[in-house]
Amino acid sequence: MPERGDTIAAGRAEAIFRAFDAKDIAALAALATDDVRLQIGNAPVVEGKRAFVDSLEAFVASVASFSHTVTEIWSDRNALIAELSVHYTRLDGQELTLPCCNVFRLRDGLVADYRVYMDINPVYA
Secondary structure (H helix, E strand, O other): OOOHHHHHHHHHHHHHHHHHHOOOHHHHHHOEEEEEEEEEOOOOOEEOHHHHHHHHHHHHHOOOEEEEEEEEEEEEOOEEEEEEEEEEEOOOOOEEEEEEEEEEEEEOOEEEEEEEEOOOHHHHO
8 A cells, every 4th residue: 555655656657647647837837836847858857837737738749749658656755756758640640658856845835946858869860
């Protein structure tokens, strides 16, 4: 049986990926602090909610679809780590699945720092 902290972490991760898979940028923004920091791979860091929203909107427009399958979650205090597989359908119709690890730092239950560790280059090759 998961401990309470693990259950809360799993629920938070589920909410993030459910909103992401639904392409619900407003819901993702509601889960983030106003000064949220986003780092996707080696792309430039994005800071602030407006830049966060703009970055996510650009990403969503750059692929036909995607879905996240969480395989493991770890949490400690205000950190949440999710190991997952991400299935993409590219704009040209090609499908692929990539491994990924996301690290979230939470503040007052909201995402203050969102880091994505993956090689996303195959999605755009």
